[in-house]
Amino acid sequence: MTHVRYMDRIRDYYIAQGYEKPYRWANFEDVPFTPLKKPLSESKITLFSTSDVSVKRPEGEELPPEETTVGDVYSVDWDTPLDRLYSRQESFDRYATNLDDLNSYLPLTRLQEYVESGRIGAITDQFHNVNRGYSQKLMLQTAAPAALEVCQQDEVDVAILTPV
Amino acid sequence: MSLVARHLEENGIPTVIIGAARDIVEHCGVPRFVFTDFPLGSPCGEPFDVAMQQRIVGVALDLLETADAPRITVQMPLVWTKGEAWKDTVFTVEQPFLSGEQIKNWEARKQRYRDQKA
Numbered sequence: 001m002t003h004v005r006y007m008d009r010i011r012d013y014y015i016a017q018g019y020e021k022p023y024r025w026a027n028f029e030d031v032p033f034t035p036l037k038k039p040l041s042e043s044k045i046t047l048f049s050t051s052d053v054s055v056k057r058p059e060g061e062e063l064p065p066e067e068t069t070v071g072d073v074y075s076v077d078w079d080t081p082l083d084r085l086y087s088r089q090e091s092f093d094r095y096a097t098n099l100d101d102l103n104s105y106l107p108l109t110r111l112q113e114y115v116e117s118g119r120i121g122a123i124t125d126q127f128h129n130v131n132r133g134y135s136q137k138l139m140l141q142t143a144a145p146a147a148l149e150v151c152q153q154d155e156v157d158v159a160i161l162t163p164v
Numbered sequence: 165m166s167l168v169a170r171h172l173e174e175n176g177i178p179t180v181i182i183g184a185a186r187d188i189v190e191h192c193g194v195p196r197f198v199f200t201d202f203p204l205g206s207p208c209g210e211p212f213d214v215a216m217q218q219r220i221v222g223v224a225l226d227l228l229e230t231a232d233a234p235r236i237t238v239q240m241p242l243v244w245t246k247g248e249a250w251k252d253t254v255f256t257v258e259q260p261f262l263s264g265e266q267i268k269n270w271e272a273r274k275q276r277y278r279d280q281k282a
Contacts, residue, residue: 068276093203
């Protein structure tokens with residue numbers, strides 16, 4: 001079976017719900033490209049997702065503002081035990097799958113394994129979350145530069161991105 | 165996320181996206197894309213299927229090494245174990261993508277953004 005045409009499906013879905021103005025998806029003619037500068041076995045890799053993963057907190061304790069501000073990027077220690085992490089993301093196909101296994105959308109352990117096997121050189125101390133927003137302007141002017149900044153701070157060679 | 169990948173790439177950092185919404189990612193245009201034809205939420209493999217997750221991440225690493233031009237999509241030759249009925253029902257009126265509390269949270273998120281802009 002062919003893949004889902006989400007742009008059409010989502011447009012029809014929201015029109016049926018009374019939203020009049022269809023979302024205009026980002027579209028570019030030109031696509032930038034940077035080749036690898038060195039072998040992966042010598043490269044430091046980081047990971048970004050939109051899974052809104054947080055460290056479990058005591059009940060009633062509020063999330064820090066960077067985890068809820070749309071367009072922000074926040075970071076979590078990569079070595080946080082998986083059972084202390086959870087995804088707050090609600091925009092996924094809850095009828096077909098679940099977010100119970102972080103590695104199915106945020107491959108923290110899988111990348112650690114590739115470091116251990118020598119396939120990749122290293123991973124960063126922290127992975128990152130992009131607080132997705134519907135505004136392309138916000139993503140371009142706030143989220144994207146913030147993501148670049150954390151990459152530059154960590155002297156990252158390669159970034160893997162996993163939109164949920 | 166595609167916009168973030170493009171920005172990193174423009175600034176000298178190679179990227180690969182592992183995602184499940186092929187049309188959206190390709191419409192935007194990204195350098196390297198591993199497409200997993202799975203429900204939204206499981207781009208890196210079925211939950212708790214370690215071997216499958218290793219394979220998908222491995223293909224993303226391969227693509228980083230082999231791509232010599234942008235707009236390359238590699239489709240994982242995988243089929244969702246429980247079948248493909250989900251493709252007919254996602255984002256349909258019969259199966260609301262968000263409901264109840266989730267809609268409230270979605271609206272609250274939009275309001276937060278409006279407040280941020282103000």
